[in-house]
Amino acid sequence: MLQNVRWGEPNMVEAERRLLANALLDFSNQRFVLLSEACIPLFNFSTVYNYIMASTKTFVEAYDLRGPVGRGRYNPRMRPQIRLEQWRKGSQWFEMDRALAVEVVADQKYFPVFKRTCRGSCYTDEHYLPTFVSIKFWRRNSNRTLTWVDWAKGGPHPTKFVRQDVTFELLEKLRHGSECEYNGKRTNICHLFARKFLPNTLDRLLRFAPKIMQFNS
Numbered sequence: 001m002l003q004n005v006r007w008g009e010p011n012m013v014e015a016e017r018r019l020l021a022n023a024l025l026d027f028s029n030q031r032f033v034l035l036s037e038a039c040i041p042l043f044n045f046s047t048v049y050n051y052i053m054a055s056t057k058t059f060v061e062a063y064d065l066r067g068p069v070g071r072g073r074y075n076p077r078m079r080p081q082i083r084l085e086q087w088r089k090g091s092q093w094f095e096m097d098r099a100l101a102v103e104v105v106a107d108q109k110y111f112p113v114f115k116r117t118c119r120g121s122c123y124t125d126e127h128y129l130p131t132f133v134s135i136k137f138w139r140r141n142s143n144r145t146l147t148w149v150d151w152a153k154g155g156p157h158p159t160k161f162v163r164q165d166v167t168f169e170l171l172e173k174l175r176h177g178s179e180c181e182y183n184g185k186r187t188n189i190c191h192l193f194a195r196k197f198l199p200n201t202l203d204r205l206l207r208f209a210p211k212i213m214q215f216n217s
Contacts, residue, residue, distance in 0.1 A: 008122075030098050060130060078113050090143075172212065
């Protein structure tokens with residue numbers, strides 16, 4: 001049965017939980033990555049696979065943001081299950097292991113609170129997973145996302161990249177332009193994916209991929 005999903009509404013997270021539930025039915029699936037049609041890989045398959053499978057942590061971005069688009073979205077009616085100091089914000093684009101995926105699908109304590117009280121400008125997809133993971137599984141989480149997004153222009157949506165934006169310099173920046181921690185060590189490989197890339201970028205991406213991303217290896 002088809003169900004409508006609307007941006008920012010709890011039903012978007014419900015859809016993510018259904019995706020996880022179906023993916024969990026295959027016991028060979030050990031890691032789960034949420035991507036969209038506007039996401040691109042930044043490395044070849046073997047690099048992405050080895051990075052994810054060897055990680056000792058999950059990748060759910062979570063941070064405490066003061067102000068109207070962070071703590072300002074908290075609803076006091078969420079108490080006592082969720083307190084203001086537990087409220088977190090983060091990217092919708094997650095990577096998690098099987099153990100965490102099972103917990104997300106099985107959650108009957110926190111998601112119903114979001115479904116009941118996180119409406120309108122609350123944006124469940126930006127707060128449910130960061131809050132849930134930070135409350136229960138913060139020791140296993142890296143507090144960062146593997147999907148690079150450009151928010152430099154401000155507004156409710158990230159930058160959309162078109163054909164002429166795709167350059168060697170941009171792709172190298174996305175691949176190695178930041179520093180983070182991975183399995184207790186510093187690395188300059190922090191993002192495995194990036195968004196939002198429009199369909200007209202495909203031609204240039206395919207031309208650059210063999211040389212920059214080693215997609216043929």
